[in-house]
Amino acid sequence: MHIDLTGRMAVVTGSTAGIGLAIAQGLAAAGAHVVITGRTQARVDEALANVRAAVAGSTLTGLAADLGTLAGAQRLIATIPDADILINNLGIFEPKAFFDIPDEDWLRFFEVNVLSGVRLSRHYAQGMARRGWGRIQFVSSESGLQIPAEMVHYGMSKTAQLAVSRGLAESLAGTGVTVNAILPGPTRSEGVGDFFGKIAAEQGVSQEQVERDFIQTHRPSSLIKRLATVEEVANLAVYLASEQASATTGAAMRVDGGVVRSIA
Template identity: 50%
Template sequence: MKIDLTGRTALITGSSGGIGFAAAAALASSGASVVVNGRSSEKVDAAVERLRSLSPSSSAQGFVGDLSKADVAEKLLEAHPECDVLINNLGMYAWKDFFETSDAEWEDFVSVNVTSGIRLSRLYMPGMMRKGWGRVIFVSSESAINIPADMIHYGITKTAQLALSRGLAKRAAGTGVTVNSVLPGPTLSDGVVSMLEGATGLKGEGILGAADDFVKANRPTSIIGRTATVEEVANMILYVASPLSSATTGAALRVEGGIVDTAF
């Protein structure tokens, strides 16, 4: 199976590291021109240079800014008016008890995890629909279905992404534009590594063991019994972003190692 995205432009939000960067690298390796995004100029520049070294024949550009802000999203549209593949990967998470989560924190989570994707889809989907081809992908989470008691605020925003992607898929019916969600489980991203390093003091191979122990203790229904790699999640994103996925839309595609204990 060969995926060819030559001539397509992909925008991946929150992609200076983690799942977002892995998705950008996968799309670039398949010929797409990619735009990576983050809030740090240093990290975005480093991501662009890394992409160019991994896929010298592909175009990689960066956009620095917090895309949970409306004015920043408008600046993005001015800088990059054309987009064939929009990957709404921007997100935040934190463990916090429901009764200790303030209104301001709820608003932050909704703004970053949900509203940013609403806004960017509204800005870019009409152009895709006019051209008769496009892919919109929301990077959600197994927590959208398996709401964690210690991250209710996070889980609700991820459930909202599923409703949004399903509704947008219906709105784009018959246009050649598909809209889907990808649901990772615990994934060994940069953020998870930093969190585990802070909690355990471990480095290197020790972190891999700690991550797998976390899955076994906190997600005991996992069939694979370990964290996923960012590349494993990116493989699903790449497929959904490709022409090969033309009959897949309005779907919630799980890459969570079997944590959600249902067959469908």
């Protein structure tokens, strides 16, 4: 299968590192013009340099804005008024016991992880529908199906993304615009790596040992028995953005290493 996205404009939120950066690189390699976004210009510039080094001749635009806010979303829309592909990857996570999560954290997780995608999808989907082609994705998580006790607020936001994704797909029925969610499992992203690295330093063990212990203790149903790579997750996102995925919409596509114990 050859995926060709030449001529397509793709916006990837939260794409200066981790899964978002890997998706941006994958889309660029397929020929798309990719808009890389992050909160600071320095991080955006670094990501642009990384993708250009990895994908010769890539066509890229960088934008520094906090897309977890209304002002940030408005800035992106004003700069990039139309897109063919929207990857709502922006997200935050934080392990915290349920009884220690204040109202402010619940609201912050909902605004960053859910409303950021709602705002951008509400704008870009209308243009996609008028043109008769588009791809929207929400990067959710297996935690949206199996709520982790150690971060219920995060799981809540990921479940909400699944509801928004399916509802938007229903709203766009017959337009040529597909909307899907992807559900990564534990993935060795920058944020996760930093988190495990801190634990490893505190415990005086290797990060690899911390990762193995996490899978064994917290995600024992994993069938691959390891963290996924960001590239493994990005491969699914690039496929769903392609012409070849035109019959896949309204779906929650798992790339979770088999963590979710379900045949559906």
